[in-house]
Amino acid sequence: MARVLTPRAEDFPRWYQDLIAKAQLADNGPVRGTMVIRPTAYAIWERIQSEMDARIKDAGAENAYFPLFIPESYLTREAEHVEGFSPELAVVTHGGGKQLAEPVVVRPTSETVIGEFMAKWIDSYRDLPLLLNQWANVVRWEMRPRVFLRTSEFLWQEGHTAHATEQDARAYAKKILHEAYEDLMVEVLAMPVLVGRKTDRERFAGATSTYCLEGMMGDGKALQMGTSHELGQNxxxxxxxxxxxxxxxxxxxxxxxxxxSTRMVGGLIMCHGDDSGLRVPPVLAPIQAHVMIVKGGDGVLEAASKIKEDLRAAGVRVGFDDRVDTPFGRRAVDAELxxxxxxxxVGPRDxxxxxxxxxxxxxxxxxxxPLAGVVEAVTAALQNDQRALYDQALxxxxxxxxxxxxxxxxxxxxxxxWARVPWSAVGVEGEAEANRSAVTVRCLVRPDGSVPESATEPDLVAVLGRSY
Amino acid sequence: MARVLTPRAEDFPRWYQDLIAKAQLADNGPVRGTMVIRPTAYAIWERIQSEMDARIKDAGAENAYFPLFIPESYLTREAEHVEGFSPELAVVTHGGGKQLAEPVVVRPTSETVIGEFMAKWIDSYRDLPLLLNQWANVVRWEMRPRVFLRTSEFLWQEGHTAHATEQDARAYAKKILHEAYEDLMVEVLAMPVLVGRKTDRERFAGATSTYCLEGMMGDGKALQMGTSHELGQNxxxxxxxxxxxxxxxxxxxxxxxxxxSTRMVGGLIMCHGDDSGLRVPPVLAPIQAHVMIVKGGDGVLEAASKIKEDLRAAGVRVGFDDRVDTPFGRRAVDAELxxxxxxxxVGPRDxxxxxxxxxxxxxxxxxxxPLAGVVEAVTAALQNDQRALYDQALxxxxxxxxxxxxxxxxxxxxxxxWARVPWSAVGVEGEAEANRSAVTVRCLVRPDGSVPESATEPDLVAVLGRSY
Structure with a gap:
């Protein structure tokens, strides 16, 4: 079979770009750093959304929607926050044909505007906890954009909660970290994420604690797949x-x-993709079984249609390809991509x-x-290969x-x-030195693998690596 | 019971504002014309989205996502389009701390950017029809904003399709009009929308035909609930x-x-709301049956919990309120709102x-x-009241x-x-005269109620009214 993609071992970033183009996952948008998410990738994102949304609702949060535009003055109220985001802001100066009295920023994240409304809505302890989530687009101007991984606009969910006590806030940040994020990444994306705590240097701008989930990509680099922050009383x-x-x-x-965010789609590609293209884990896949007619012939269409219906009846998400005017080889390569x-x-000879x-x-x-065994063979393979992808990544x-x-x-x-090294052998100065070699502390974990509540706990292990 | 809202007959716009505030549906955002959609209203929007999304997918379209930012030059390529949208644009002039070489507009709609990519993706007739949809936020600077009805930012779905022939394009625009939009509005929102064709004056900027669905609000005004356009080859x-x-x-x-768009939520409020608050049609309602404990007492919580479980088992979407530390009267008013x-x-005496x-x-x-009859009574009432709301609105x-x-x-x-009048008695000049009295031609329909393919068909009926 002709080579379709640059092999990963030859040039991993090039392989990633090739795959995104050839599998028709995304295109670069006309404004630098933006992206167009094409139907094949968007269907994956919709499945991630639906699985994540269910977990967030199970954790008690309700969805709401806050405005895209935030007064510039809001950003400046939390000192670390504005310092962190200022270099990345897109600013609207004209609206409705006039210069605006106060410029507005396109949200890079919504802590500030949601904080303003939490203050309005919360009166007594009876209103707490207030558990909100929104699905939205955000904009962070990217100097070195890369599709799905770093784009000037991306899609995400951002949860924002308010609690009566620090303990309750911490417990909720960790509940989301484990029950929503880790569970989705492990069970649906089949990715063995490492869950830990960011160092002070890597903390979110305005947070007191940042917990994170790090995935290892095919080239050994790390990708931050999600974060959950305690914001203290900042x-x-x-x-x-x-x-x-x-x-x-x-x-x-x-x-x-x-x-x-949609960054998870990039993580999925770089974790499970191989030299033939993407490999979507069965639990996630919008199309789990793709029924293809090899070429026309007596009863082929009927047999393929029956298999499609039987699989659907068994709860399998089925794709169907009867485009016999396109060579089968090309269609099979596309399905692999x-x-x-x-x-x-399904072909006449078989x-x-x-x-x-x-x-x-x-x-x-x-x-x-044999025809009578197709449903069983497919469902067994789906179940097996979800686990097999996870095991291979681990x-x-x-x-x-x-x-x-x-x-x-x-x-x-x-x-x-990645390197696991005693945090005491790194420290704040060692971390700065590693950064000069483009190596970062991805997270701190306890010796037993659990998530530390502070960077000063004894015996912490630092996990270092290069990252996207 | 104390008066909660300004009565509709006294001041309809004030009633609408009161209802939105008291039922905690939405707030005005900090940037003029923007809105915050609170959980109660957002849950309704999610149900609309899910029902609409299923219908759009049934019509064969696939979801994708295109960028928020569009180069200003794209807008100018279609003359009518730029003329229609220029007064409403929000313009980003600065990104990443620098002035941009070319200003970018925040999408008011995405025909231009999607057109650019359709041109890239379509090669031969085999690629047609290309049927795309996206769920997104758009921005149109509003001088006279009103929550849900006219907001500077709103949420919507926008479908964009390309076809090999004019007939195929027309058939698809009408398929969406009837099978997705009308069906959802009638069957889910319980709104008897009038489906017709816009006059040339009311056409979408850049379209050759605009089909629309108009709902009558409680005060007799019209609200455009959705539109489907043929764009010809423009x-x-x-x-x-x-x-x-x-x-x-x-x-x-x-x-x-x-x-x-989210405007449909405003239409729903103004179509079905009464002096006690919103009335959500059962098929749409995120909470169809709200189980409330009147006050504590022997076995009350257990009985209420069992009813909740029984209703859920019968497929009813159930809310649960056991906040006995808040007076029942206040909670009942809130449930009505x-x-x-x-x-x-569920109370101890009953x-x-x-x-x-x-x-x-x-x-x-x-x-x-009686306890044993609750599930049946609830499911029968849900079924009956969906129809009853529609009939009342009709x-x-x-x-x-x-x-x-x-x-x-x-x-x-x-x-x-509304007034139904022969279109021949109005005409282009009469339409301009009506507009001077703040009256518009909402749509043109055939005598048999079906949708005309041009404004020059004989015997057309014009439906005139004031509108939101």
Missing amino acids: FAKAFDIAFSSQSGARELAWTTSWGT KGYPIRVE LAAGNVTVARRFDGSKASV AHREANTHEVKTLGEAIEASATG | FAKAFDIAFSSQSGARELAWTTSWGT KGYPIRVE LAAGNVTVARRFDGSKASV AHREANTHEVKTLGEAIEASATG
Whole structure:
């Protein structure tokens, strides 16, 4: 088969670009750094949204929508926040044919505008916790854009909550981290994410604690797949988010925020993709089984249609391709590029013997399956290959994670993967030194793998790597 | 019961504002003309989205996402389009701390940017029809904003399709009009929309035909609930959307666009709302039955919980209110304001007799129902009241639609409702005269009620009215 993509081993970034173009996932937009998400990738994003939305609602948050435009003055109320976001802002100076009295910024994130309304809506402890989420686009001007990973506009969900106590805020930030984010990434995206705590240097602008989920990509680099922040009382002070407590005293609330974005689609591609294209995990896949007619012939269309209906009846999400005027080879390459977990190939020769071919995208294997066994073969393969993708990604991460003792070794190991090193051997100065080699502390974890509540806990392990 | 809202008969616009504030549906955003959609209203919008999305997918369109930012030069390529939208544009002049070489506009609609990509993606007749839809926010600077009805930013879906022939484009614009839009508005929103054709004066900027759906509000005014446009080859010419035909010739495509927005939420409020608040049609309602504990007592919580579970098991979307520390009267008023179709009120006195109270929001009626009959009573009421809301709205429209013969009579009748008048008695000049009295031609329909394909068909009826 002709080479369709630049092999990953030859040039990983080039492979990523090739795949996005050839599988028709996305295009660059006309304004620098923006992207067009094409139907194949958007369908994946819709499935991520729907799975994430259900988990966020299970965690008790309600969806709402806040404006795209934020008065510039809001941003400046929280000092770290404005410092963090100023370089990335898009500013609207004209509206309705006139220069605006006060320029407005296009939201880079919504802590400020949501803080303003939380202050209006919260009166007493009975109004807490206030648990909000929104699905929206945000804009952060990118100097070095890369489709899905760093784009000037991206789609995301951003949750914002207010609580009566610091403990409650912390518990909720972690609930989302584990029950929504980690669960979705592991169970749906089949990605073995590392869950930890950011160092002070890597914290979100305005947060007191940032928890994160890091995925290892095919080239050993890290991608931050999502973050959940405790904001302490920083935004509560800046926007006067206060409540009367049960004793009648006026107290400031404790807030959190948390987000995941279309960047996850980039992570999915770079985690599971291979030299033939994307591999979409079955639980996520908008099309789980793609029924294809190899070429026309007696009863082929009928047999393929029946398989489609049988699979649908069994709860499988099915695609159907009867475009026999396009060569089968080209269509099969396209199906591989798009990463459909299973292809059911129906052709006159197989059919004459009562069989069809079931091809698994996970390992490229093909089996001849009698008609009566197709549903069972497909559902078994879907179940197996979800787990197999996860296991393969985990094995890749383990093979490319190195236990080391010193900062120097950690920086060296980061050339090909991740390094686990005692945080005490790195520290704030070591972190700055690593940064000069384009290596960052991806997160801090406890020796038992759980998530630390502060960077000063004893025996913490720092995980270092290069990143997207 | 104390008066909660300004009565509709006293001041309809004030009633609308009161309702939106008291039912906590939305707030004005900090930037003039923007809005915050609060959870109660956003849940309604999510249900509309999900029902609309399913219909759009059934019509064969696929979702995609195009950038928020459009180069200013794109807008100018189609002359009528730029003229129509220029006064409403928001312009970004600065990004990433620098002045931009070319200002970018925040999309007021996406015909131009999608046209650019259709031109890239379409090669031959095999690529047609290309059927795309996106869910997005758009910005049109509003001088006289009103929440949900006219806001500087709103949420919508915009469909964009390209076809090989004019007939195919027309058929698709009408398919969406009837099978997606009209069906959703009638079956889900319970609104008897009038479906017709816009006059040339009221056409979308850049379209050759605009089809529309008009709803009559409680005060007799019209609200445009959605539009579907044939764009002819206007955008195909401007963006070079061309394809090679089966004979190998290069031909320009025919395109359509169609949209519905959060404005539908405003229409829903003004169509079905009464002096006690919103009334949400059962098929639409995020909460169909709201189970409320009147006050605590032996077995009350257990009985209410069982009713909740039984209703859920019967496929009813259930809300639950056990906040006995808030007076029941206040909670009942809030439930009426929010328009839950059914309230199931569970209190110790009723319960001692083996009963609960089932209250219907449609007509305010209350019935004492034995525990064993609750599920049946609720499901029957839900089914009945969906139809009853539609019938009531239809009766209101018919009572306030006047058959007249002359333009003068039509303008006069428009003071309180709609006027049906022969289009030949109005014409282009009469339309301009009506506009000077703040009366517009809402649409043209055929005598049999069907949708005309041009404004020059004989015997057309013009429907005139005031509008939002």
